[in-house]
Amino acid sequence: MRAVVDFLRTASAALRILLLFTVIFGIAYPLVVTGVAQIPGLQSRADGSPVTRSGSVVGSTLIGQSFTDPKGNPLPQYFQSRPSAAGATGYDPTASSASNLGPESIVDTLPDPAQNGGTGKQSLLTQVCARSLAIGSLDRVDGSRPFCTPDGVGAVLAVFWSGPGYSGHVTRVVSLDQACPTTPFLATYQGVAVECARFGQDYSRGQVVPIRGNAPAHPAVPADAVTASGSGLDPEISPAYARIQEAVVAKTRNIPVPQVVALVAQYQKGRDLGFMGEPRVNVLQLNLALDRQYPMSAH
Amino acid sequence: MSDTWAGIVFLVTLVAALALVHRPFGDYMARVLTGTRHLAVERGLYRVGGIDANADQTWSRYLRSVLAFSAVGVLFLYLLLRVQHSFWPPYAVPQMSAAQSFNTAASFVTNTNWQSYSGENALGYVVQMVGLTVQNFASAAVGIAVAIALVRGFARNRTDRLGNFWVDLVRISLRILLPISLVLAVVFVGAGMVENFHHYATVHTIAGGSQTIPGGPVASQEAIKELGTNGGGFYNANSAHPFENPTTWTNWIEIFLLLVISFSLPRTFGTMIGDRRQGRAIVAVMAVLALTSVVLLLVFQGIHHGTVPTAVGGATEGTETRFGIPDSGIFATGTTLTSTGAVDSFHDSYTSLGGAMLLLNMMLGEIAPGGTGSGLYGILVLAVIAVFVAGLMVGRTPEYLGKKLGGRELKFASLYLLTTPALALVGTAIAMALPGERAGMLNSGAHGLSEVLYAFTSAANNNGSAFAGLSVNTVWWNYALGIAMLLGRFLPMVFVLGLAGSLGRQKPVPVSEGTLPTHRLLFVGLLTGVAVVVVALTYFPALALGPLAEGLH
Numbered sequence: 001m002r003a004v005v006d007f008l009r010t011a012s013a014a015l016r017i018l019l020l021f022t023v024i025f026g027i028a029y030p031l032v033v034t035g036v037a038q039i040p041g042l043q044s045r046a047d048g049s050p051v052t053r054s055g056s057v058v059g060s061t062l063i064g065q066s067f068t069d070p071k072g073n074p075l076p077q078y079f080q081s082r083p084s085a086a087g088a089t090g091y092d093p094t095a096s097s098a099s100n101l102g103p104e105s106i107v108d109t110l111p112d113p114a115q116n117g118g119t120g121k122q123s124l125l126t127q128v129c130a131r132s133l134a135i136g137s138l139d140r141v142d143g144s145r146p147f148c149t150p151d152g153v154g155a156v157l158a159v160f161w162s163g164p165g166y167s168g169h170v171t172r173v174v175s176l177d178q179a180c181p182t183t184p185f186l187a188t189y190q191g192v193a194v195e196c197a198r199f200g201q202d203y204s205r206g207q208v209v210p211i212r213g214n215a216p217a218h219p220a221v222p223a224d225a226v227t228a229s230g231s232g233l234d235p236e237i238s239p240a241y242a243r244i245q246e247a248v249v250a251k252t253r254n255i256p257v258p259q260v261v262a263l264v265a266q267y268q269k270g271r272d273l274g275f276m277g278e279p280r281v282n283v284l285q286l287n288l289a290l291d292r293q294y295p296m297s298a299h
Numbered sequence: 300m301s302d303t304w305a306g307i308v309f310l311v312t313l314v315a316a317l318a319l320v321h322r323p324f325g326d327y328m329a330r331v332l333t334g335t336r337h338l339a340v341e342r343g344l345y346r347v348g349g350i351d352a353n354a355d356q357t358w359s360r361y362l363r364s365v366l367a368f369s370a371v372g373v374l375f376l377y378l379l380l381r382v383q384h385s386f387w388p389p390y391a392v393p394q395m396s397a398a399q400s401f402n403t404a405a406s407f408v409t410n411t412n413w414q415s416y417s418g419e420n421a422l423g424y425v426v427q428m429v430g431l432t433v434q435n436f437a438s439a440a441v442g443i444a445v446a447i448a449l450v451r452g453f454a455r456n457r458t459d460r461l462g463n464f465w466v467d468l469v470r471i472s473l474r475i476l477l478p479i480s481l482v483l484a485v486v487f488v489g490a491g492m493v494e495n496f497h498h499y500a501t502v503h504t505i506a507g508g509s510q511t512i513p514g515g516p517v518a519s520q521e522a523i524k525e526l527g528t529n530g531g532g533f534y535n536a537n538s539a540h541p542f543e544n545p546t547t548w549t550n551w552i553e554i555f556l557l558l559v560i561s562f563s564l565p566r567t568f569g570t571m572i573g574d575r576r577q578g579r580a581i582v583a584v585m586a587v588l589a590l591t592s593v594v595l596l597l598v599f600q601g602i603h604h605g606t607v608p609t610a611v612g613g614a615t616e617g618t619e620t621r622f623g624i625p626d627s628g629i630f631a632t633g634t635t636l637t638s639t640g641a642v643d644s645f646h647d648s649y650t651s652l653g654g655a656m657l658l659l660n661m662m663l664g665e666i667a668p669g670g671t672g673s674g675l676y677g678i679l680v681l682a683v684i685a686v687f688v689a690g691l692m693v694g695r696t697p698e699y700l701g702k703k704l705g706g707r708e709l710k711f712a713s714l715y716l717l718t719t720p721a722l723a724l725v726g727t728a729i730a731m732a733l734p735g736e737r738a739g740m741l742n743s744g745a746h747g748l749s750e751v752l753y754a755f756t757s758a759a760n761n762n763g764s765a766f767a768g769l770s771v772n773t774v775w776w777n778y779a780l781g782i783a784m785l786l787g788r789f790l791p792m793v794f795v796l797g798l799a800g801s802l803g804r805q806k807p808v809p810v811s812e813g814t815l816p817t818h819r820l821l822f823v824g825l826l827t828g829v830a831v832v833v834v835a836l837t838y839f840p841a842l843a844l845g846p847l848a849e850g851l852h
Contacts, residue, residue, distance in 0.1 A: 102746040103651055
């Protein structure tokens with residue numbers, strides 16, 4: 001009996017303290033912070049740092065956007081943001097996300113030819129290769145990268161051996177990320193002709209061998225341009241990625257390149273206090289400045 | 300400044316700032332926890348709560364109070380989560396399933412803050428505030444309270460009293476966590492973190508598309524999320540989200556906050572037992588382990604070996620431009636060495652060996668410096684084991700801080716050490732044996748095993764970070780990880796308080812010739828060695844099958 005009374009007393013104290021905590025930390029504390037945040041100067045930040053153009057909000061300086069047409073093709077008059085894994089089409093703030101693909105995500109699941117327009121499941125390597133190729137062709141720079149095929153997928157072989165444990169001689173070689181009828185990036189490997197990969201085939205008995213190729217170790221398309229950010233909402237790009245885009249933006253807007261270069265320099269931020277984070281360029285602010293100073297002639 | 304130097308300066312400034320506040324903050328916490336005066340507002344709380352604030356509790360009563368408060372917390376949060384969709388959400392929120400509500404309630408009450416949901420479309424503002432923010436404070440305070448009870452066990456003699464849980468809980472929350480959170484939340488708003496109750500607003504972008512921008516009382520939760528080593532993100536992308544971590548210096552502050560209590564508590568410990576050299580030895584062990592870990596991680600991320608990082612030319616997948624790779628790596632180390640689990644970059648995409656370091660950090664039992672409170676009691680339990688090992692070597696009865704370590708004490712310490720590895724490894728084994736659960740892996744092969752191992756290690760150690768590729772919002776994963784979190788939190792607390800009780804009852808052993816000095820370099824080395832060896836022996840086979848197999852081919 002005493003144990004029961006004791007238990008009830010402890011439980012009721014626990015409940016009452018929890019409710020008091022709820023009032024203090026769950027209601028009063030956030031409301032006080034929100035109240036202080038109404039001070040002019042803080043308010044716009046507390047509201048999400050909105051950016052306006054001709055009176056209407058077009059986004060937030062802190063949240064990245066896509067600068068593409070409805071089909072997802074980049075609009076060449078704008079600087080492009082990084083790849084994004086947020087939502088189905090990227091830069092969806094209601095679905096912030098990273099890709100979560102690992103460093104050895106290199107083998108694609110090929111699209112089912114029976115399903116029209118299917119894309120299968122691309123490995124991170126193939127995503128990187130494809131982006132690099134596309135950016136290279138848009139910005140007229142070399143889009144090649146180590147471990148990528150010239151057609152922009154992962155250069156990855158499945159090598160089958162005659163003996164157990166990858167011993168003996170090579171019997172068969174398949175380029176795993178190149179779906180038939182693509183011509184493999186390598187004609188032969190250790191004297192054996194390389195095949196293209198077919199949907200639904202099981203190549204898991206083969207040894208997975210990525211092929212480095214002879215692309216430069218420091219590719220022309222920078223690292224941030226071919227990788228998705230942690231949030232999928234990264235508002236910024238590296239100065240290096242801005243640099244390779246300058247010429248195309250200038251050409252599309254029909255203005256001299258140095259004017260675009262100067263504008264990028266104006267919007268480039270260094271490391272805070274000289275050592276925090278990385279140098280970067282806010283893409284939305286830069287593009288808004290472009291539209292303001294060098295508007296596209298009406299189509 | 301080169302990339303490398305900027306990263307080094309970033310790390311050095313953090314270490315310097317932590318060293319600077321170690322003394323004053325540690326002493327302040329000791330004053331808060333040993334003072335005899337109650338503030339007026341505290342007296343009010345005790346009156347409404349029906350608590351005798353001057354009653355000293357035995358270890359079992361202290362434990363029952365901890366468990367009662369936590370159980371009520373889980374129940375209350377569970378109910379809130381089940382009904383939250385019906386009150387004033389800023390957008391259409393679906394009802395959360397029973398399994399996911401259980402998982403989330405267990406997660407926030409245990410200071411794990413594992414999230415199988417995505418904040419921006421699963422939770423309304425009301426539950427974020429009155430549910431999650433409250434537990435961000437409460438769970439952190441519970442951890443510190445239990446650590447302080449253990450310290451009292453060492454400090455007191457011939458008594459079965461360890462202090463009053465309710466008083467500890469209230470003082471830690473009101474006098475330590477609240478003031479710091481309040482100030483930092485306002486600073487965070489100044490940096491661009493949002494703090495509003497707006498409906499989600501759809502805007503038309505300059506490229507002709509549309510974008511829906513969320514809001515919420517984020518800054519107020521963010522401050523306590525880091526300070527209390529909680530780590531549950533307001534949004535899915537956690538501290539990588541620009542609204543949760545808008546700039547490079549908020550990143551610095553967030554890392555500082557999630558380390559500051561745990562790195563200062565050894566000072567509190569030293570002050571309370573009346574021998575500050577002991578606290579210095581403990582913080583030295585923490586610092587050695589943490590610095591070794593962060594340097595190794597930065598090297599692994601910097602040389603970025605592996606196929607995709609080589610193709611990319613850097614381990615940038617899953618990192619934000621503003622933070623860069625070194626600062627992201629420092630955050631990742633801090634968050635896994637404590638029980639935080641917040642992320643500003645995504646661990647699943649780290650290099651194989653970098654990811655292995657993050658796993659190892661959690662496997663270390665989060666003692667360097669560990670979660671708020673749990674880090675201190677974790678390393679003190681390891682110190683008990685280390686003293687015992689030394690005693691075996693010289694053939695003397697082991698004693699630590701003037702207390703004999705007999706069978707009863709060692710049983711509690713050993714049970715403590717066995718709990719989390721058992722939960723992590725058995726959980727992983729069961730998941731891998733069930734084909735349906737295994738299919739939740741995003742990546743295949745060794746990396747997939749790492750995802751599962753990471754999930755259970757994170758849950759059992761109450762960390763909450765993830766190799767986020769794993770699909771964990773299934774009934775099985777929600778319950779399995781929820782149970783792992785509860786057992787991983789409260790079983791060790793039972794053993795710690797049991798240990799505290801039996802230490803407090805002893806009469807002090809006088810220091811003699813043969814006493815092992817536990818404040819010298821020798822002991823620092825011994826304790827570091829024991830920490831590493833225990834982890835290595837426990838987890839090496841699992842690590843070899845996962846990240847090491849992936850990284851060393």
